Amino acid sequence: SAHVFSEGLDLYLLTLPIQFRLPFIREVWLLMGICDSSKETFKRILSKGPGSSLAVVVGGAAEALKSSPGKIDLTLNARKGFVRQALLHSASLVPVIAFGETDVYGVLQNQFFKKVQVRLQKWFGFAMPLFHGRGIFNYNFGLIPHRRPITVVLGRAIEVPTNDSEGNPIAAKGERWLVESDEGRAIVAKIHAQYVEELRQLYDENKEKFYSHCNATLSVT
Numbered sequence: 001s002a003h004v005f006s007e008g009l010d011l012y013l014l015t016l017p018i019q020f021r022l023p024f025i026r027e028v029w030l031l032m033g034i035c036d037s038s039k040e041t042f043k044r045i046l047s048k049g050p051g052s053s054l055a056v057v058v059g060g061a062a063e064a065l066k067s068s069p070g071k072i073d074l075t076l077n078a079r080k081g082f083v084r085q086a087l088l089h090s091a092s093l094v095p096v097i098a099f100g101e102t103d104v105y106g107v108l109q110n111q112f113f114k115k116v117q118v119r120l121q122k123w124f125g126f127a128m129p130l131f132h133g134r135g136i137f138n139y140n141f142g143l144i145p146h147r148r149p150i151t152v153v154l155g156r157a158i159e160v161p162t163n164d165s166e167g168n169p170i171a172a173k174g175e176r177w178l179v180e181s182d183e184g185r186a187i188v189a190k191i192h193a194q195y196v197e198e199l200r201q202l203y204d205e206n207k208e209k210f211y212s213h214c215n216a217t218l219s220v221t
Helices: 017-021 025-032 039-046 060-065 081-088 111-124 170-180 182-210
Strands: 003-006 009-015 052-055 096-099 151-154
Touching: 009 039, 017 025, 039 052, 039 081, 060 111, 081 170, 081 182, 096 182, 151 182, 170 182
Parallel strands: 009 052
Antiparallel strands: 003 009, 096 151
């Protein structure tokens, strides 16, 4: 199940809202406890108080299209909505890296299909990469993931400020203040930069232990 309750942590995995508009797929996600990544979901779950947590793949479809074995290429620089939601609900941000996640499937690299996928991603919010794994009786081609380890490493929690420079609660000011005011944008930018830096440190501290076969550096775009 994608809804995990362990040692006081009530964790929900989020995915794109459009996934819940697809017949059958919607029922699968609901049975697994997956929620849509709308602002309403953030508010509903995080308002429950301490222990209520969300797992978000910030890069989404754009990051999936860049997936390639032996690389960790994150789409993050322009993704700041998750930071604003954390500020609005006084929720800590915990950077997470999954070493080996991109190794379990190969991705077909083709310029024509790449253009089609990018266009679909712009139109519908997501696009399926052309991936391949292994088969039941062969190791070269199929839809089953390759037998390769995935190691998930959690970083240090990043505490977010709860008040502005005048001592007023950020939650009371709302998302519009975070988007439009100079101070609000500065707070978001600072927390976002800290999150990216923590991710880089997390990668550097653990790559030799869990990803020694890969010489590539962490890419954040």
